[in-house]
Amino acid sequence: MIRNKNTKEKFALLIGFVLILLVAAITFFRPHFGKKQTEVVIESADEERQYSVISARELQQKIISGEKVKIIDIRMWDDFQREHIVDSISVPFKDLSQSDIGMDNSETVVVIGKDDAEHAQAVKIIESQNYTKVFVLTEGVSGWIANGGQVISLGDPNSFIDQSKLTYVSSEDLKSVIDNNYPIYILDVRDQRQFSEGHISGASNIPLNELEKRRGELSIAKEILVYGETELQGFQAGIMLNGLNFHAVNVLSGGFASWKEKGFEIVQ
Structure with a gap:
């Protein structure tokens, strides 16, 4: 009886050992099986793609x-x-x-x-x-x-994140900046016809739709004041400049329309 019992115990231990080896083998080789399957799927997708x-x-x-x-x-x-x-x-x-x-x-x-x-x-x-x-x-x-x-991007005027990228300057403050010869680059992003009909003294003109390709005309090291016909147009230009790595950008509150309403100097 004791011999039979010992034999059964040894047989049980052998079965247990084999099971442990089997589990270990499956655990070890599973990542390789998975990887191979993934590669086949990707390869298949590439074959279907025509570009x-x-x-x-x-x-x-x-x-x-x-x-x-x-x-x-x-x-x-x-x-x-x-x-x-x-x-x-x-x-x-x-x-x-x-x-x-x-x-x-x-x-x-x-x-x-x-x-x-x-x-x-x-x-x-x-x-x-x-x-x-x-x-x-x-x-x-x-x-x-x-x-x-x-x-x-032209940005979203209702976005807090986009608005936080810009600083707004009133017409009165801009006039003071000009009167005191403060070193700032004034950029008019209206079209050429509007600019030629009248603009703020000292302003340069780069229409909004040309701003990206003509950005080389601007200095990253210099502070910029940008304005459009409306505040929204100025905002869009400011966000575009920010995306082009011009981070010292100010926008004229109310745009050029506000400047005219104040009766400040307009040159041709």
Whole structure:
């Protein structure tokens, strides 16, 4: 009986040991099984995709290295105006086939759109114009922002965060600044016709829709006072300048309309 009992105990211990080894083996090899399965899924997705992709980090590295890159934003104009990557070009998808993007064919083209179907068609259209290095930005503008990429926005006047980026100056305070020759750059963002008809003394004119591409005319080291016809236009210019790394930006309260109402000097 004792021998039988010992035999049973040894058999039970052996079974237990085998089970422990089995559990340990499954635990060890499970991550490798999972990884292999994930790779197969990703590979399958890439095979279905009919275009090449580039990540936000890879695009940033290309730009930093000085490589010639053109970013084509094929979203609707309103979406582009609301927020877009600095120096990107707006060519709405519906206009793409009739548009000449005006680039050297050797340049890298990066497309930003809204879905896979639109991306695939846009890439085909651009490649048909003999561009060979065409990519789609993964995760679009949101992915670019998540990776610290720079974007341009007209802002939201009801947003506390956007309003906190700017300082407002009254017409009276601006007059005092001018009278006392305070070193400030006065920027008029109205159109050229409005500017030529009359503007604040000492102001320079860069229309709002040209501000991004002409930002090199401004000094980051100098304080800026910006105004439009209305306070809203000045606010939009201020937010755009902030996105372009101009952080010492003031906005004229009430815009140029307020300045005129006060009867202050207007020059031509």
